[in-house]
Amino acid sequence: MFVYFLSFALILAVCVDLSLFYASGLVVTHSVLGHFARLWVSAALRFLALTAVGLLILGNLPLLLVRFVTAYSLVPVVFETGTKVIYHEETQCSQLVDVRCWLMCAGASLAAALFWEITIPDTKEEAAGKKRKQKARVQFMRVLRLFKPDYPLLLGGLVFLSLAVLCEMFIPFYTGRVIDILGGHYQQNEFLSALLFMGLYSVGSSVSAGCRGGVLLCAISSFTCRMKGKLFEALTKQEIGFFETTKTGEITSRLSKDTTLMARTVCLNVNVLLRTFIKTMGMISLMMNLSWKLTFLVLMETPITGLIQNIYDTHYQKLSLAIQDSMALANEAASEVVSGVQVVRSFNSEKHEARRYDKRMMDTHNLKIRRDIVTSVYLLARRLTGLSMQVIMLYYGRLFIQRGQMTTGNLVSFILYQSDLGRNIRTLIYIFGDMLNSVGAAGKVFEYLDRKPEVSTDGKLKPDQLTGHVSFWHLNFAYPANPDKTVLQDFSLELKPGQMTALVGPSGEGKSTCVSLLQRFYEPQDGEILLDNEPLKSYDHRFLHKKVAVVSQDPVLFSGSVRDNIAYGLSECSLDEIQEAARKANAADFISQLQKGYDTEVGEGGGQLSKSEKQRIAIARALVRQPQVLILDEITSSLDTESENKVQEALARSNQTLLVIAHKLKTIEKADQIVVIGGGRVEERGTHQELMDLKGSYYRLRAKLFTDDPDERSNIDLEFM
Known part of the structure; x- marks a missing residue:
């Protein structure tokens, strides 16, 4: 029904417009009005007539239709007037009444209306x-x-x-x-x-x-x-x-x-x-x-x-x-x-x-x-x-x-x-x-x-002395990639200078998250971390990452020489300092046996070195900074017994704050403080003997995770089944 109605409206509008078009031609033929008057009167009448037909039949004119009627009424008259004024000539359409001229004007007006509709x-x-x-x-x-x-x-x-x-x-x-x-x-x-x-x-x-x-x-x-x-x-x-x-x-x-x-x-x-x-x-x-x-x-x-x-x-x-x-x-x-x-x-x-x-x-x-x-x-x-x-x-x-x-x-x-x-x-x-x-x-x-980093690096604090006292105060944290899963809940912990703290607990309970927050990779949603009673965000970015160093379980080396990787991130670092750090990390011997010593290329990702050698270079890279807080994330898994003992001896002689994540019992037993993390909270803390006497979470974890002797581990597992 609507299609028939619209067709009727279109036919009526065409009939009205053609009538006015031929009427304007008769006006020209009998010279009733002057040329310009005839043009503009005709344009006004056509505009009013077509608008009236549209309103009577459709009730409301769409903007596209309004533009078409406007362009259709004005395009011919503007063209004729411009031609007459500038060149003192009249076009053929102004002298003859022809359906071809009407169709040409209609087509040009439709193109102008569509162009207007799309561009504006x-x-x-x-x-x-x-x-x-x-x-x-x-x-x-x-x-x-x-x-x-x-x-x-x-x-x-x-x-x-x-x-x-x-x-x-x-x-x-x-x-x-x-x-x-x-x-x-x-x-x-x-x-x-x-x-x-x-x-x-x-x-x-x-x-x-x-x-x-x-x-x-x-x-x-x-x-x-x-x-x-x-x-x-x-x-x-x-x-x-x-x-x-x-x-x-x-x-x-x-x-x-x-x-x-x-x-x-x-x-x-x-x-x-x-x-x-x-x-x-x-x-x-x-x-x-x-x-x-x-x-x-x-x-x-x-x-x-x-x-x-x-x-x-x-x-x-x-x-x-x-x-x-x-x-x-x-x-x-x-x-x-x-x-x-x-x-x-x-x-x-x-x-x-x-x-x-x-x-x-x-x-x-x-x-x-x-x-x-x-x-x-x-x-x-x-x-x-x-x-x-x-x-x-x-x-x-x-x-x-x-x-x-x-x-x-x-x-x-x-x-x-x-x-x-x-x-x-x-x-x-x-x-x-x-x-x-x-x-x-x-x-x-x-x-x-x-883009402004969500973890600000605008801190200015660079104290001359730093003891390395670290405090985690009531932290609540969820990773940006998974904001609905809270990893740490009301987490509080204290790391004292000169002491080694070991974090233990099942995988996925928040141990590595503590390390990431201490390095300011992320910002906790609630709570804060203090270093010498000052928020971490108050410290200068370069100063903080020189004083807080980390050695991960799977260290990353970059293309370049051994010297470049040990001194990575330090603009001024002498060869003596590099060699001293390598000695403490038990890396000096194998480096001296390389073809070019400290100038030997390690390859992409350290591919020219074994996993143990990469681990020792990573330890040297951390020690050369002389950090006050040192984080060791399961580093002994890639080291042989001799290297592990030498590294631990070197660290024991320092006055650093050590935070260790380890799965070997003998590494944890030497810690001054053992912290058991479960469900994003601190479940237990104390020395090895204190926690064993308590016979709580740590006692059970020791049986499941930290037994070096497979036979002993099997017996303990059976005991708790």
Whole structure:
């Protein structure tokens, strides 16, 4: 029913409008009103009549319909008035009443209304669009300011760009001159002069374009290198929780791809924008001199092209963002497999990982296919539009030549300009979409650059003396990746200077979490940690991590020499200090036997060394800092008995605060304080003998976890079953 109703409304509106159209023609025929009066009265009547029909039948006019009626009423009158005022001529449609003119005006008005609707949205879409454009402008200006060190290169590129455009604009003009000279009365001097100027402009355009490209590529390279350094520095300052919640593939994608897209925002896009804009304005002025009528005809293609381009940009940008996210997921899958290839191999999961990676790549492939289909449809529509305009232009060009309004050479020059003009207008429209895409990439980089670490490093405290007294006060903590699971609950603990505290308990109960919090990898949700009665966050970041050192169970070494790994993070560290730390860690002997001693390369991840050797270098790396608080996370599991005894002897002679996580009974028995952690709380604390006499949690854990003799362990396990 609604369809029939709408069809009736459309037919009625067409009948009313056609009646007014022919009535205005009768007014012209009988010269009842002046030309301008007739035009504007007719436009007002058509607007009022169509609005009245719409309100009577539909009750409410949609904004798109209002825009169409407005454009439909004003486009013909504005065009006729402009032609009469500027060129003192009347168009054929103003002199004759023809249905073809009515259809042409209706089509142009519909295109204008649709172009308006897409480029200038309403209500919520309008507000969102303005906000998005404002954000894009702010980001663009920020990118431009970051180019400040490269301003001389950008200025040089702008100069060469202007020269290239000016030279290129005059080549079609002299091409037409040559054709006119050859087709008319041949004069050798004029012919040679035209050829000379054509050659000079061609050479000037080519040389300037080449110089422009080279200078701007240098600016892109310089900016990209600088931005990658800034982004990497910002990433290294983020807290550990950031890397747990942010995927590796996404981070590497921002570093490798988005920084390059940022450089394109200014160097390539603005270069193309300025070049195309200057060239377009120059071409339009030259085309107006050749034939203003053909120029207006050609410019009618612009709103249609803009409409097609806007639709294309909307879909293309959505698909491009989806492809970027999909590629980040694929990169993450590949990075996980490469970094954990030993685990993959040991669990025979090669085919599973290959299928997982293939699925990620297929998702990316499907998105790219959709993007390519959208591009193909866009190119087809664009070329059909351009071809139609060329046919119409050639038809009217032939008429103008027959009437003597232009020469053959002028038409050839006009055709050459028109082919470039259409491409330039499409480029102008396209480049805005591409700039939004590039600025979008810049926005993702700026998110990381502007991100403030949740664990602040703004502390300034650097006392001359530090005793190493550590206090955990009523901590409540949950990891950022899993905020619903509380790991520590009302946790309190005291580490005294010169004493060794051993943390024991089942896996996953909070031992390693205490170590991470003491290193300020995370910030507790409640409570605080004090070092010498001062909050950890009050201390200078570098000072704190020099005085609080950790040796983990699986130490990480970096590519470089043994010396570099021991002195890692210390700008001033003498060879004597390195050798002393290596001696305490029982690493001096095996280092001296290496081919280049302390200058021997350890390989990627320390791959040239055994696990025991890596462990001892990690211990030396911690000891060379002369820390006041030393954390040892199950370090003796990779050491032989001799190395373990020497390390413990060296640590016993120091006045450091030791926090140890160990699974060997003999290591724990030597502790001044043993703390049993269960359920995120301190269940028991005391010396080995005190806790054994208590026969509580520690007594049972000793039977299950800390028995070195397998036979004894079996007997104790049986006793408690």
